[in-house]
Amino acid sequence: MVQIHPPLPFLLTKLSGTKLRRIFEHTADAGIEAEAETLSGAFHEISLAFTEIITGGKLPDNKESFEFHLESADLDSLLVNYISHLIFLFDTENFLVSSIKIDIKVGDCNIIHGKLYGDLYDENKHGYGVEVKAVSYHMLEIIVGPPSRIVVVLDL
Numbered sequence: 079m080v081q082i083h084p085p086l087p088f089l090l091t092k093l094s095g096t097k098l099r100r101i102f103e104h105t106a107d108a109g110i111e112a113e114a115e116t117l118s119g120a121f122h123e124i125s126l127a128f129t130e131i132i133t134g135g136k137l138p139d140n141k142e143s144f145e146f147h148l149e150s151a152d153l154d155s156l157l158v159n160y161i162s163h164l165i166f167l168f169d170t171e172n173f174l175v176s177s178i179k180i181d182i183k184v185g186d187c188n189i190i191h192g193k194l195y196g197d198l199y200d201e202n203k204h205g206y207g208v209e210v211k212a213v214s215y216h217m218l219e220i221i222v223g224p225p226s227r228i229v230v231v232l233d234l
Contacts, residue, residue, distance in 0.1 A: 099123040120226040134207035138197035147191040161213040
């Protein structure tokens with residue numbers, strides 16, 4: 079098993095405020111479980127947990143932004159494409175998300191578009207947890223709600 083640095087229980091106890099997301103270890107992966115009143119809110123919580131995994135618990139300031147538009151035939155693929163986009167932005171631009179403004183349309187063609195806010199990653203400033211390599215369909219769960227709930231596993 080890959081040990082996340084710092085260990086997840088330490089990471090979660092160091093974070094303050096009410097959270098609607100939980101990060102859990104899963105063999106050589108990390109899982110995220112998020113709940114919110116809306117699907118957009120659940121995607122927001124997933125985005126923040128993604129950043130917390132990379133930084134070891136810190137969220138960056140809103141200094142940079144990226145607009146995006148993604149479409150998919152089903153919600154599972156839309157979520158995987160969205161998280162893959164976050165990984166792409168981190169790998170190519172060193173961008174870490176700290177908040178989002180998005181619209182999600184669920185139907186025959188599922189669409190997510192909006193703006194990601196955050197900062198360019200600096201290990202000295204933001205800390206270091208682990209690198210996220212990919213997102214998995216394993217254990218993937220999306221409940222539109224309300225309340226909306228998402229469970230996803232990330233390959234570290």
